[in-house]
Amino acid sequence: MKQSSEQARRVTLGDIAQRLGISTASVSMALRGNSGVSLATRQRVEEVAEELGYVYDRGAALLRTGQSNTVGIVVGTLSNSFFGELVSGVDEVIGEARKISFLLNTREDPDRQRELLTRMREQSVDGLIVCPAPGTSKNLLETVRNWGIPVIQMLRSISDTEGDFVSADYESGIETLCSHLVRLGHRRIAFLGGDLEHSATRQRLKGFRAALTRADLPADTIIKTANTSRGGREGAARLLAADDPPTAIVCFNDRVALGAMASIRAAGLVPGRDVAVTGFDNIDASSEAYPPLTTVETHGHDIGREAGNLLLRRIANPNMASERIIIPTRLIIRQSCGATLTD
């Protein structure tokens, strides 16, 4: 483990081979644990490797084998803590497979996304997990697959039927949530957030409309704002200023909902008592909010793990049929949607 401080040339398989008077082929096989070398030789190789401070050169191995043992994770936002959950889930299973991850931030820009995917191709990643930016062209993922790179879509899907896909069940999650609001007696229910046009938005709106239509309620109060707390704040203000404001606001996600609650308070009303608010994702902050936020749990960590596992399967077997894994959600009823509040 001694580090020579000289800026010496890198130690290679050849150096070990020379020292032991054997061929580089034997050294390579020994270090990789391949059969074809005696135990004695293997041990001597390992000793000398340690002694000389040998470092495996993955660049060289990549050139020869074409296997980089890296994957790319392509997302649109990093600052939402939900993405942290996803990425840490992916990283867990990918790490167990001795691969490491590039993390790429599209900032929801399809042009940037295209550049980044090209870059991933140049890097010869073994596979990609992509949360496609809105406006991603229909055939982009097909193109990437033609490059020979397996792709898993996460959370958002370009086509409703094709390609590997892992997501939460947004549609039924929202539907269950809205039905709950209807049961509580709400008749004017608005949807807030979802300015980005992608499948995860469409799914939620579909669930929203389904539940309200079934209850013979109008499902046309939809305010499209950014999926941020600021978006929630501004959108809620607009809703409250209407002639006939809604009694319940279904928000795109928890961030939006927290913003909406702040806005309701600023208007002198009490969220949960005067206006019901719901979120989506169940990020940490939602249980700590006051009132605690009714929301739908989506298990970001599990989604990440599933996506990682699916990618590993797809890499191992490029020809298997495509899988679409929809992870069930769970309604979490807290006080932001109508429990009586004491203060």
Add this chain to the structure above:
Amino acid sequence: MKQSSEQARRVTLGDIAQRLGISTASVSMALRGNSGVSLATRQRVEEVAEELGYVYDRGAALLRTGQSNTVGIVVGTLSNSFFGELVSGVDEVIGEARKISFLLNTREDPDRQRELLTRMREQSVDGLIVCPAPGTSKNLLETVRNWGIPVIQMLRSISDTEGDFVSADYESGIETLCSHLVRLGHRRIAFLGGDLEHSATRQRLKGFRAALTRADLPADTIIKTANTSRGGREGAARLLAADDPPTAIVCFNDRVALGAMASIRAAGLVPGRDVAVTGFDNIDASSEAYPPLTTVETHGHDIGREAGNLLLRRIANPNMASERIIIPTRLIIRQSCGATLTD
């Protein structure tokens, strides 16, 4: 841009050269924009490259040049949204320099961290940004530097004096915050969180003690819990159960503070009125909390950018003197620390 669907051999510089009847050297120079090729040749090379669907092979280039154009970002948690801020800041400047990032999660485990750093060495990254796990041995970063890999420490620092380092000014941030609490009349002030032993914890405790000592107050009520909302909840419960509970709780970060507020409410008290609570970092959720959380803004995105820029400078000039960049913080006074609350 047509993709041939055959699983054809990869297109190389040699293919372009052959097609044009020139050498691979010329093609390489042409594509890299080097001098030594005529404009006419360059254009023809670009056309043919496009036509054949040439893809730059970074693995091959890496083997030859030793330049991978990648960096590693090593952190201990991904789920805290503050890390998302940091990473997105780093990614911005690293991306501008046409490099991409590996994201590595130590899970605060020094053994895992060592493995990951070895892996980074095998990948020949151009540099590393590390938020060292607690228990990182004194000489680990020195070892990495001996490998010839530039390292920037972010948020936490192994040595108080050596090595490149970018962080927020935790010490003075907490000190200013505590002085504010003293000015509001608080006399029993507790510290909550900070179970991990690293410099960012020490800095905060130092600021805490300095402010309280200056005011002739005891600075010995320190509850070490995990830096999570759960840690905050449990720690606050213990504090409130004491004979002589504190009137103000200074929390390690916003997550802890949000948990503490939930706990205070569960005890039938009102945070901000009955017990003051403060956070640190100013994550989104803290302004939306109720009552909004008094905290210290640490500009995670800027810290990330500074760290990225410092790394780029260090890579460009390995021998420059080490820099320690401490980014000022800003006290943000909201209602969780004693403004009168109406409900």
Add this chain to the structure above:
DNA sequence: TTGACAAACTTAATCGATTAAGTTAAAAAT
């Protein structure tokens, strides 16, 4: 008209690990 010089190329070595296709020697089978 000659030589100097630059521009536009080419040749060939190189980076370090992997692996298909041999080779050798010893053990096992007949």
Add this chain to the structure above:
DNA sequence: ATTTTTAACTTAATCGATTAAGTTTGTCAA
């Protein structure tokens, strides 16, 4: 005693881009 088989190696080609060190051609100055 001869053949077959196996284990333990070695040889040498290969992956694809880069670049130092030439070579050729053409331009310009003296």
